[in-house]
Amino acid sequence: MNDATKQLLENLNALAAGLFLLTAFGIVAMRQARGCLNLFIVQSLLLAASAALLGLRYDSGHLYGVALVNLISKPIIVPWLLRKTSPAEVYTRREIDQVLNIPTALLIALALAIGAYFVGIPLANAVGPEFRGPNVPIGIAVLLLGAFTLTVRREALSLLIGLLVMENGAFLAGISIARDLGMLVELAIATDGLVIVFIMGVLVRAVQKQIGTTAVGALASLKETAAPETDEALR
Amino acid sequence: MSVIVILLLPLVAALLVCIPFGKRWVPGVTVVSSLADLVLIARLARQVVAGHLPGELLDAAWSKWIAVDGLSALILLLIAGVGAIAAIYSVGYMAHGNLTPKKLRLYYANYNLFVFSMLAIPVLAEPTLVWIVVELTTLCSALLVSFENTREALEAAWKYVVLSLMGAGVALFGFLVLFAAIHAGGGGTYTWAGLVAAAPRMPAILMQTAFLLILIGLGTKVGLVPMHTWLPDAHSQAPSPVCALLSGIETTSILYVILRLFPVMQAVPGAHADTWALVLGLISVGTASFVLLQVKDYKRLFAFSTVEHMGIILAAIGLGASAADYGAMQQIVSHSVTKSFCFFAAGAAVLATGTREIAAVRGLIHRSPLAGAALIFGGLAITGAPPLAVFLSEFAILKAGLAQGQYLATGLLATFIVIAFFGIMAHLNYMVFGAPASAAPEQRYYSGPETTETFRLPFSCRLALFLAAVPVLVLGVYVPQPLHDLLTLAAAAVTR
Numbered sequence: 132m133n134d135a136t137k138q139l140l141e142n143l144n145a146l147a148a149g150l151f152l153l154t155a156f157g158i159v160a161m162r163q164a165r166g167c168l169n170l171f172i173v174q175s176l177l178l179a180a181s182a183a184l185l186g187l188r189y190d191s192g193h194l195y196g197v198a199l200v201n202l203i204s205k206p207i208i209v210p211w212l213l214r215k216t217s218p219a220e221v222y223t224r225r226e227i228d229q230v231l232n233i234p235t236a237l238l239i240a241l242a243l244a245i246g247a248y249f250v251g252i253p254l255a256n257a258v259g260p261e262f263r264g265p266n267v268p269i270g271i272a273v274l275l276l277g278a279f280t281l282t283v284r285r286e287a288l289s290l291l292i293g294l295l296v297m298e299n300g301a302f303l304a305g306i307s308i309a310r311d312l313g314m315l316v317e318l319a320i321a322t323d324g325l326v327i328v329f330i331m332g333v334l335v336r337a338v339q340k341q342i343g344t345t346a347v348g349a350l351a352s353l354k355e356t357a358a359p360e361t362d363e364a365l366r
Numbered sequence: 367m368s369v370i371v372i373l374l375l376p377l378v379a380a381l382l383v384c385i386p387f388g389k390r391w392v393p394g395v396t397v398v399s400s401l402a403d404l405v406l407i408a409r410l411a412r413q414v415v416a417g418h419l420p421g422e423l424l425d426a427a428w429s430k431w432i433a434v435d436g437l438s439a440l441i442l443l444l445i446a447g448v449g450a451i452a453a454i455y456s457v458g459y460m461a462h463g464n465l466t467p468k469k470l471r472l473y474y475a476n477y478n479l480f481v482f483s484m485l486a487i488p489v490l491a492e493p494t495l496v497w498i499v500v501e502l503t504t505l506c507s508a509l510l511v512s513f514e515n516t517r518e519a520l521e522a523a524w525k526y527v528v529l530s531l532m533g534a535g536v537a538l539f540g541f542l543v544l545f546a547a548i549h550a551g552g553g554g555t556y557t558w559a560g561l562v563a564a565a566p567r568m569p570a571i572l573m574q575t576a577f578l579l580i581l582i583g584l585g586t587k588v589g590l591v592p593m594h595t596w597l598p599d600a601h602s603q604a605p606s607p608v609c610a611l612l613s614g615i616e617t618t619s620i621l622y623v624i625l626r627l628f629p630v631m632q633a634v635p636g637a638h639a640d641t642w643a644l645v646l647g648l649i650s651v652g653t654a655s656f657v658l659l660q661v662k663d664y665k666r667l668f669a670f671s672t673v674e675h676m677g678i679i680l681a682a683i684g685l686g687a688s689a690a691d692y693g694a695m696q697q698i699v700s701h702s703v704t705k706s707f708c709f710f711a712a713g714a715a716v717l718a719t720g721t722r723e724i725a726a727v728r729g730l731i732h733r734s735p736l737a738g739a740a741l742i743f744g745g746l747a748i749t750g751a752p753p754l755a756v757f758l759s760e761f762a763i764l765k766a767g768l769a770q771g772q773y774l775a776t777g778l779l780a781t782f783i784v785i786a787f788f789g790i791m792a793h794l795n796y797m798v799f800g801a802p803a804s805a806a807p808e809q810r811y812y813s814g815p816e817t818t819e820t821f822r823l824p825f826s827c828r829l830a831l832f833l834a835a836v837p838v839l840v841l842g843v844y845v846p847q848p849l850h851d852l853l854t855l856a857a858a859a860v861t862r
Binding site: 253254257258259270271274277278281287290294297298300301304305308309312313315316319320323326327330331333334337338341342347350351352353355 | 492494495498501502505508509512515516517518520521522523524525527528531532535536538539542543545546547549550569571572575598599603657660661662666
């Protein structure tokens, strides 16, 4: 492989990583759960693309494996599992009362991404000179954006996607700094992601059946100050 | 093969309980398999203490994936012990709820899977695999937390899953950075032992980043303040035997993963891992001891006490003396046995009164003498009254802190422990001995028509309470020699 090809692959990887970050911003701003899910699928495809490109660049069969696992589990199995487990209502609901309005949320997200850049660059440099790519800072940024999504959203599916976005972010950084983690570990992590989707889907269904909504942000009866709800019912 | 069998037993039990063979089959299988597991683990622990490891642990091909040392053996023993007693307790406790056979099978299948995921934590040697089983503990226990399917239980389960998995996402990045660090330091096997060996060569900035990410990420699941907000909810809404598992051993087994990093971090100059542990530990103890004063639900009382005890253990590790490390190990044991007893007692009180509210329960000693006595005993034991297990371990920690010259930290720790003592005992005292305020609240908790009759606990609950009380009493007076050796080995594993 000559230098020009290497350069091209690195540039393509940078493009994939940049779009990956953009989808995370989209998920922060998107109000409808189905839109979030679609963006998450695009994001997972970009993660797979980045893994495949880095695999080509560094000639690592392991990274092809990561790409393949991501290609199968997230864009195909995750939506299928969600359709099987959680009620249809979660897809169509629009979140009207968000904790923050969209421009504010995006501004905070931007600040998080810039912060991640300053944390990620020295970290990537410490690993070695060949890790100067954008993967580590963007991975950290997406990890933070996922966590941010979790704190400002109230709708069950958006929260679940926030969790998966966090994991995607950790992975994007991981495929560049921890290249040969071992196939068994990769497969286990992918399976684990599917178990998360399954269990949370079951929980959402139970919540919807019991409480009649999937806006789980409204669940806030357990605290120290107010008396438990059962008390009211018995009185 | 014994290590593999230890992991397989609960998995097999989880499969077996799915077969509908009648009413006694499901709990029977669980009790038998967990007792068998306890025996196997006790044997393994003896082998570890004697230095005769079973064959597969010496095999190089296996050692990349599994490893058992003193610390792992100690945690395994606690998981198996509490798991077995909670299985016995479950028999009577779950029979009380008039559950459909299908729901009961679901409970026991989840129970066994949960125990399996916890047993896998100390056995596995590769940190990313450990991360995966930590995730599994959350996922297997989520449906146990939401088991009662009330609004509160669902809320608790949802918060538990979201916050734990959020922490796990942060920790995953930490483990990947740790992997990068071992490569940047010239390579080595990515296992706990390999990390300790490679630690002096690894770049300090990566180590510190990884440590903080893992401390915050897994600290969420341990219940360290300020990431503890889900813990009192989940640990109070689950069925009581599950609470005993969650509070007694799940928190401890996750804390074990954090403890594994301390010998690694001690090789890094200027990492201050001990200071982080001490500060975070003290904040947890302090916050929990003050919140305890205003709790309204007695299961939440014990849940906050778990936050307090996790803080004590972490602070003890942070004191950085070998005597304090031994004290921390002792505290891990005494907390596990005592906290599980407390939740068995709280479960007995729930069965007897039908409510979890502190204000609604008065004069429990008349309604159910055993539940009342157990609750008071549990409260005294968990707050460190002499001569019980927690007293001995807390005393060891405070003594080590003073010997180390950490007067401020030790003083704060002692103050918070005393505040927690009064917080818990004041609530429990009213519940057990307080006279009923009026006739009206009395009717709220006596569900049946026979209000004046004393309530009789199911046999298996009484048996489990008795079995759980034995170590609380015995470990308060003396530590048997084999356990002392195991504790010494375990304490040695958290220092270089």
